[in-house]
Amino acid sequence: MLVILLFLSSELSFGQDIQPALQLNTSGAVYDLVVAHDKLYLATEMGVVDVFSLETGQVLEKITIPGHLDFMGETIPSKIYSIDMLNDQLLLVSQGNHGYRNLIIIREGILDTLLTAKTDRLMIKKARFINPKEVLLGLLSNELIRYNFERKTIDYRQQISPYAFSDFVLHPSGDEFLTADESGVIFRLNLSDGHVISEIKDIHRDKIFQLSCQETTVLSAGQDRRFGVSYSGDKPSWFVDTNFLVYCVGISPDGLLGAFTASEDNSVMLMCLDTQETLGRLVGHNSTLTKIVFMDNRSLITTAEEKKAFIWHLNK
Numbered sequence: 001m002l003v004i005l006l007f008l009s010s011e012l013s014f015g016q017d018i019q020p021a022l023q024l025n026t027s028g029a030v031y032d033l034v035v036a037h038d039k040l041y042l043a044t045e046m047g048v049v050d051v052f053s054l055e056t057g058q059v060l061e062k063i064t065i066p067g068h069l070d071f072m073g074e075t076i077p078s079k080i081y082s083i084d085m086l087n088d089q090l091l092l093v094s095q096g097n098h099g100y101r102n103l104i105i106i107r108e109g110i111l112d113t114l115l116t117a118k119t120d121r122l123m124i125k126k127a128r129f130i131n132p133k134e135v136l137l138g139l140l141s142n143e144l145i146r147y148n149f150e151r152k153t154i155d156y157r158q159q160i161s162p163y164a165f166s167d168f169v170l171h172p173s174g175d176e177f178l179t180a181d182e183s184g185v186i187f188r189l190n191l192s193d194g195h196v197i198s199e200i201k202d203i204h205r206d207k208i209f210q211l212s213c214q215e216t217t218v219l220s221a222g223q224d225r226r227f228g229v230s231y232s233g234d235k236p237s238w239f240v241d242t243n244f245l246v247y248c249v250g251i252s253p254d255g256l257l258g259a260f261t262a263s264e265d266n267s268v269m270l271m272c273l274d275t276q277e278t279l280g281r282l283v284g285h286n287s288t289l290t291k292i293v294f295m296d297n298r299s300l301i302t303t304a305e306e307k308k309a310f311i312w313h314l315n316k
Contacts, residue, residue: 016280018270020310022057023284026050028077030303032126033291036085040301042309047077047094054295057311063090065104065111068097078102086129093124103127103137105149114149128170130191138168142181144194158194160187169211178218180208186220186230203228203239209247212292214255217273221246227260229273238276250292250300257314259292259300268292268302270314284310 028046035041039060042050049063067075081101082093090106096117101124103115115122123140130136130146134155137145142165146155161183168179176197180186184204188197206224213219216235220228227246230237242262250259251273258271259282266289268282287306294300303309 017267017283018280018312018314020282020284021313022311024050024052024057024309024311026303026307026309027062028307029287029290029305030309031079031081031290032083033293033301033303033309034083034085035293035295035301040309041083041085041090042303043080043083043092045077045079047080049080049083049090049092054311063106065092065094068095068117082124082126082128084128084135086132089129089132091127091129091135093127099123101125103135103147103149115147125165126168128168130170136168136170136177136191138165138179140165144168144179144189146191146194156194158189160189160196161185166208167210169213171213172215178211178213180211180220182207184208184222184224186211186218186228200230200237203230203237209245210249212249212251214251214253217251217255219249219251219258219260221249221260227258227262227269227271229258240271240276248289248292248302250294252294252297252300254297257294257297259294261289261292266304280314282310282312 027048027050028044030042032043038054040052040054047065051061053060068078070076078094080092080094084091092104094102096102100117100121102117105112124137125140126138128136133150134148142160144158163182166180170177176191178188184206186200204222208220208222210221216232218230225242227240244263246260248261258273259268262269266285270279285304287304289304291303298314300312
């Protein structure tokens, strides 16, 4: 597949600097987020889910999960690495004892631990709902697990490669998902059985940190300082060579806008994916970004390893 090379250098115009419309002060560094029911749920390092109103930016609730014991036997906050919501069910992955992780679900205010660090001993990095009874789990060992928590059964446990897991995203079709690891390969898998459908190998040369996708477009963030764009069908892939590690990517619902980190000043670049034109730069973060999520085609949320999150509204 033809790869189109672009170079993001200091000579390339960044477009206008864009300031956030709203700053949200959080309980700690934010690792993951989910938007649901006109609310923003932020998973933090302090074992707290901060719930904000998207309309006003006010804190509506703080959900605190139990802490865990450190090596000195003292109770410390359990970092929340992953969060998702389906209907009124909140799904969390939190730090447990001895480095293992807990899989937690909260329904009607009641916390239920589905998988425990003590007994199940899984290094879960990310969890997402497939349906109201099943979740997809990504383990640091690069195993992908489809788990039915109502029956407490594993439908499949698929080892993707010998490399450490980075990220997965569910495709909007609901039939497949994409995953990436330290190899630089993007794997497209069948959601029903976990089998690999195809591989994207022509973009990254090193670890992929994060993925984001819409119907026909997949964005990837690489340790090789590349922002990657690949498509389903025959449309050629392309990438941007940047001046810094690309930690995060996000794509608008219509697939027209891409956002990615590309410099050590923790700014976020906006790009029109059709024209490959840089449209502007989101500025304001002081630490490494963790998530870029579009709420709609002109609004997005960014979080970082710091006690604040930003909401941005782009001009028409």
